[in-house]
Amino acid sequence: MQSYTEENYLKIIYHLSEISNPVLTNAIAERIQTKAASVTDMIKKLSDKELVNYVKYQGVTLTEKGKTTAINIVRKHRLWEVFLVDKLNFKWDEVHDVAEELEHIQSNLLVERLDEFLDFPRVDPHGDPIPDKNGNFAELAFIKLSKLKPTDKGTITGVSEHSSTFLKHLEKLGLTLGKRIEIIEVLEFDGSVELLVESQKTNISREVAKHILITKN
Amino acid sequence: MQSYTEENYLKIIYHLSEISNPVLTNAIAERIQTKAASVTDMIKKLSDKELVNYVKYQGVTLTEKGKTTAINIVRKHRLWEVFLVDKLNFKWDEVHDVAEELEHIQSNLLVERLDEFLDFPRVDPHGDPIPDKNGNFAELAFIKLSKLKPTDKGTITGVSEHSSTFLKHLEKLGLTLGKRIEIIEVLEFDGSVELLVESQKTNISREVAKHILITKN
């Protein structure tokens, strides 16, 4: 069994290793809001427990055991987010912090029953895939909205930025999951995108466009 | 804000003070599975935070602030137990340990939405009253089954012992919440009780009878 803190480290390492592998000490320190020295301490502990492979000055990678644990925490986090939105009427920008706490509740029965109660959702309120109880993810074909060309059509199926301010901004523009969009024009000088959302014309910055994920159809 | 540990101490002190006031160090130590020395340390800390009144060698009582906090934890514990039984099909003997963890999740929005989702339950799966958001309990008129006399009738509305073994035992005897019972005889020599549950004759020990709570009607 891992402590609350160990679980958080494993989860962060899991997410960071999708970006770069091995994961560097400073990258963890930044994400988890601690000092590099503390991260080194914890890495050693996780390494002793065989949850990560650690090479001094190189960084860490998750072992199979560590990866399984991390994926299970991600599973719980996302299932709880679905619960909060679908059953308790939370908005998609209100769920993350509470899910950060709920993801650490220890009970396999609870997770499996929750999954069933929610009707085995495959994605969370931000479009992130929910691994099944064996740790397998459904394959989802996302494209960044910023990669689309004029006349391209698609559906918003995810976001790659979860901050409350960003999500509220999208809400205001009507750019929520499930909405169909069509690209009108990509402005030359600033990369901003003019698009149609439910027959409504809107303009979004390149920065915003990069964090909206589209399934073409 | 209190730590997970501080919250547990406050909750235990709250429960123990229903039995004896002030609450003695050893009583807390026994309930919380720690040594008396550790309890003294924590009591001092809670006293510094003005959550308890502490007199050396006498024991502790909760301050208003401490009591409010404790009642809120009890509220969350019991609401989560209702959730687990009503929505996730947990049995009444499976909920306590998970609720011990869930009661510490910090989010007022979550508690209020959960309360609403559960349709503002007034009692938990063991018949214990759930305080409202202002900390007020509904008055419930319980009598111990062991206090009843032959021909007395009533409904099982609570239990005063929450161990899994006890609850499973009751389950096996069909003595669950909502069942109507009628006393046939109270045996002289061992105090065991012969009773009718849904037209089925059963005999229970005095020890069991003391922990079943009845509403006469």
Added chain:
DNA sequence: TTCATTATTTAGACAAATCTAAAAATTTAT
């Protein structure tokens, strides 16, 4: 390749919550 900058680790310290062993206060029994 040598020097400067940046990243990482080590050393030593600290706060929280716990423990054991010993001391002090309280309660109970004689």
Added chain:
DNA sequence: ATAAATTTTTAGATTTGTCTAAATAATGAA
């Protein structure tokens, strides 16, 4: 009322997770 037993507190140590400051390794520039 005094001694014995029990309860509670103090003193000092331990574990977990964190920190700062200093040392060491790796990287980048001249």
